[in-house]
Amino acid sequence: MQVRFCMIAVFGMAFLAVSTQADEETTRALAAIKSISREGKGNEDAGPAWKSLVSKGGEALIPALEAFEDSNPTAANWLRTAIAAICDGEKVAGRKLPVDKLEAFATNTKNPASARSVAFELLASQDATAKGRLLPGFINDKSADLRRQAIELQVEKAEKAGGPDLKNELQKIYTYTRDKDQIELLAKKLADLGVQVNVAEQFGFVTHFALIGPFDSTEGKGFAKNYPPETAKDTSAAFQGKADAKVIWKLCETTDKYGEFDLNKLLDKHKDAVAYALAVIVAEKETPCDIRVGSPNSVQIFLNGKKLAEREEYHHGSPLDANIGKGTLAKGENVIVLKVCQNNQTEPWAQTWGFQLRVCDATGGPLSGIMQKLAENGKQIKLGYIPESALSKEKK
Amino acid sequence: MSRFIACVLIAITPVLAIAGDWSQFKGPNGSGVSTDKNLPTEWSKDKGIKWKTPLPARGVSSPVVAANKVYITCSSGVRDDRLHVLCFDATTGKQLWHRQLQGTGGTACHPKTCMASNTPVADETGVYALFATADLAAFDADGTLRWYRSLVGDYPTITNQVGMASSPVLVKDRLIVPMDNAGESFIAAVDTKYGKNLWKVERPRDINWVTPLVREVQGKTEVLFSGANGLIAYDAANGDKRWSYKSGVGSIPTAALDGDALYLPVAGVSKVKLSESGVVGEPEWKTAGLQNGMSSPLVYGGRVYAANGQGFISCGDAKTGKQLYKERVKGAFSASPIAGDGKVYCFTETGICTVLKADSDEFEILATNDLGEEIMGTPAIANGLIFIRTDKAVYAIGK
Numbered sequence: 001m002q003v004r005f006c007m008i009a010v011f012g013m014a015f016l017a018v019s020t021q022a023d024e025e026t027t028r029a030l031a032a033i034k035s036i037s038r039e040g041k042g043n044e045d046a047g048p049a050w051k052s053l054v055s056k057g058g059e060a061l062i063p064a065l066e067a068f069e070d071s072n073p074t075a076a077n078w079l080r081t082a083i084a085a086i087c088d089g090e091k092v093a094g095r096k097l098p099v100d101k102l103e104a105f106a107t108n109t110k111n112p113a114s115a116r117s118v119a120f121e122l123l124a125s126q127d128a129t130a131k132g133r134l135l136p137g138f139i140n141d142k143s144a145d146l147r148r149q150a151i152e153l154q155v156e157k158a159e160k161a162g163g164p165d166l167k168n169e170l171q172k173i174y175t176y177t178r179d180k181d182q183i184e185l186l187a188k189k190l191a192d193l194g195v196q197v198n199v200a201e202q203f204g205f206v207t208h209f210a211l212i213g214p215f216d217s218t219e220g221k222g223f224a225k226n227y228p229p230e231t232a233k234d235t236s237a238a239f240q241g242k243a244d245a246k247v248i249w250k251l252c253e254t255t256d257k258y259g260e261f262d263l264n265k266l267l268d269k270h271k272d273a274v275a276y277a278l279a280v281i282v283a284e285k286e287t288p289c290d291i292r293v294g295s296p297n298s299v300q301i302f303l304n305g306k307k308l309a310e311r312e313e314y315h316h317g318s319p320l321d322a323n324i325g326k327g328t329l330a331k332g333e334n335v336i337v338l339k340v341c342q343n344n345q346t347e348p349w350a351q352t353w354g355f356q357l358r359v360c361d362a363t364g365g366p367l368s369g370i371m372q373k374l375a376e377n378g379k380q381i382k383l384g385y386i387p388e389s390a391l392s393k394e395k396k
Numbered sequence: 397m398s399r400f401i402a403c404v405l406i407a408i409t410p411v412l413a414i415a416g417d418w419s420q421f422k423g424p425n426g427s428g429v430s431t432d433k434n435l436p437t438e439w440s441k442d443k444g445i446k447w448k449t450p451l452p453a454r455g456v457s458s459p460v461v462a463a464n465k466v467y468i469t470c471s472s473g474v475r476d477d478r479l480h481v482l483c484f485d486a487t488t489g490k491q492l493w494h495r496q497l498q499g500t501g502g503t504a505c506h507p508k509t510c511m512a513s514n515t516p517v518a519d520e521t522g523v524y525a526l527f528a529t530a531d532l533a534a535f536d537a538d539g540t541l542r543w544y545r546s547l548v549g550d551y552p553t554i555t556n557q558v559g560m561a562s563s564p565v566l567v568k569d570r571l572i573v574p575m576d577n578a579g580e581s582f583i584a585a586v587d588t589k590y591g592k593n594l595w596k597v598e599r600p601r602d603i604n605w606v607t608p609l610v611r612e613v614q615g616k617t618e619v620l621f622s623g624a625n626g627l628i629a630y631d632a633a634n635g636d637k638r639w640s641y642k643s644g645v646g647s648i649p650t651a652a653l654d655g656d657a658l659y660l661p662v663a664g665v666s667k668v669k670l671s672e673s674g675v676v677g678e679p680e681w682k683t684a685g686l687q688n689g690m691s692s693p694l695v696y697g698g699r700v701y702a703a704n705g706q707g708f709i710s711c712g713d714a715k716t717g718k719q720l721y722k723e724r725v726k727g728a729f730s731a732s733p734i735a736g737d738g739k740v741y742c743f744t745e746t747g748i749c750t751v752l753k754a755d756s757d758e759f760e761i762l763a764t765n766d767l768g769e770e771i772m773g774t775p776a777i778a779n780g781l782i783f784i785r786t787d788k789a790v791y792a793i794g795k
């Protein structure tokens with residue numbers, strides 16, 4: 001118990017150093033909440049700390065927001081509920097929330113995105129002008145919620161203004177979109193104005209892959225087995241696949257705007273099987289990235305031979321971005337490998353075997369200075385590249 | 397000093413649901429049956445409503461009622477990752493508090509469901525809310541956060557892209573948390589005070605929407621939980637497996653327990669007898685015509701009721717399994733039938749409630765009531781009222 005108290009005190013002192021507004025009790029309370037770890041460790045202290053924080057009322061509001069960390073969602077949820085309770089208390093007491101401080105917090109992009117979103121919502125509940133004044137500044141925000149609201153508002157404003165600038169305005173707004181529904185909406189609005197956009201580029205889908213397989217996955221064991229393509233650097237080698245059959249890389253591309261690859265068509269139908277997809281991505285400089293995958297099958301994501309993410313789940317849907325691997329592209333060539341496992345379910349709805357993969361920034365947006373190098377000719381293409389002829393066909 | 401006395405009083409107050417409460421999924425031990433009298437028969441959008449309070453978002457979880465408070469969960473946002481827990485005064489419908497969490501697990505799911513799909517469980521001290529994102533929170537009755545856990549933070553491989561819906565149940569001072577999924581699958585008991593694991597038992601890696609049942613036997617409390625590998629009875633004290641029954645496979649509906657009889661929603665409904673050591677012999681009967689889909693069977697007044705996704709309401713004799721009727725109404729059922737005061741209430745997804753006369757071998761409709769809003773969660777019966785949560789509001793039906 002003493003050790004735990006000391007740790008909290010140390011955290012508390014560290015936090016005090018960066019927070020000028022919190023008193024000692026608030027600082028201790030926040031430190032206790034931020035100290036929570038796995039399986040409820042620290043909950044004994046966090047409960048009383050939560051009450052202490054809430055008892056401070058409005059003065060604890062900004063310190064509580066400052067204590068958010070995007071990397072600690074557990075603590076953020078403790079804080080989120082404390083902020084709601086503080087606001088309830090202030091309302092009952094007839095006190096107004098500190099709108100100036102909330103605005104300063106929400107507009108300071110150095111603060112965690114999740115906390116800024118909470119601050120903005122509180123501000124907007126007190127100040128009817130806040131949305132109109134501040135949202136335009138959030139159109140390229142790290143916070144998905146603030147960005148989304150900003151896009152909604154800007155589209156509304158652009159359409160209300162109308163005129164010859166509408167096309168340009170919508171094109172500009174489109175570049176900031178991240179959510180699928182907003183990307184689709186803007187793409188349609190632009191199409192209605194005669195502007196064809198390639199949504200695959202906005203998402204950053206990889207549209208060219210080298211595929212290889214099948215490898216054996218009887219009883220689902222292939223998921224845990226490390227086959228050689230996981231550390232492949234190029235597509236030159238041949239391997240022994242399922243039933244000792246020789247397998248070689250096959251170059252494939254898709255013109256699907258969501259970058260979908262159907263392995264049943266491209267590699268033939270196989271059950272109890274593993275396939276790999278490989279793409280070479282070229283970065284102008286070292287670049288943090290998300291590698292996001294949707295698939296109805298079990299998947300593993302590798303970047304330069306290092307596993308970034310995995311999910312062992314079959315035929316429960318294929319939502320966009322369900323699997324996110326966070327990595328850093330090295331300057332120069334990088335090898336992305338995706339492992340896609342198929343099981344042996346026999347139901348008609350359990351036959352799909354495929355994937356979509358995109359490379360994007362942490363907000364889901366396109367990365368700059370990133371190209372794909374094609375295995376067949378070394379030519380570099382933009383992520384999401386779909387030939388004009390295929391885009392035109394879709395338009396028709 | 398007064399605070400000290402208050403703390404002592406709280407500490408010695410038994411942590412139990414009050415008789416007449418509807419504190420968990422399908423009410424008292426998941427039976428779906430209330431002992432309340434003078435329950436309403438007829439209502440509409442404009443008639444028979446004691447109060448109506450808007451909800452901030454959709455949910456397919458049920459309302460629960462404890463110590464004159466109604467608790468409801470919702471989820472919202474384009475990613476459906478904004479989780480809400482709300483508390484209302486059961487008498488007036490006044491919203492007492494509203495807390496929100498950010499979902500920390502995946503939010504992929506079948507379009508019919510959402511992240512507010514697991515029904516919370518409550519007692520007079522507060523509410524325990526589990527979401528399909530595997531976020532778990534305990535709030536005191538006044539909205540104080542008692543504890544919170546991100547189960548995906550604790551066990552990162554938890555995944556179910558169809559969406560989770562099994563509901564937690566309370567066994568005295570422990571919360572039983574069912575977490576069958578395609579990743580790290582388990583059932584656990586956590587202490588209600590701090591939310592820490594008391595025990596955690598590995599389960600099959602498969603998705604499952606069944607809610608555990610609880611029974612007392614020879615001084616032991618058993619947690620009965622059906623899943624991909626059958627029905628397993630766990631000792632609530634330590635998680636030890638006491639017995640199992642392979643044919644008690646479960647995936648969506650929850651069985652009905654009535655004394656020593658267990659009605660399993662497997663290929664219709666089958667009835668088995670329970671002894672201290674588990675299921676006795678072969679099923680007493682199996683009736684394929686008692687079809688369940690999303691909803692769970694109801695045992696009331698010596699009859700078994702089932703409602704399915706094609707709009708069929710079936711009824712059978714609980715003793716013999718003989719099918720008494722199978723009639724179709726307009727709509728589909730996701731909510732489970734509930735009963736009380738001699739009536740059986742069946743709610744379609746579009747908000748129509750068919751009220752049946754329970755003491756009858758015939759399909760006798762007492763009333764058909766249309767609220768005109770989506771009803772996916774099983775309503776609650778408490779305080780002589782029926783509490784219905786739609787996608788837009790919570791209603792207290794009755795006087």
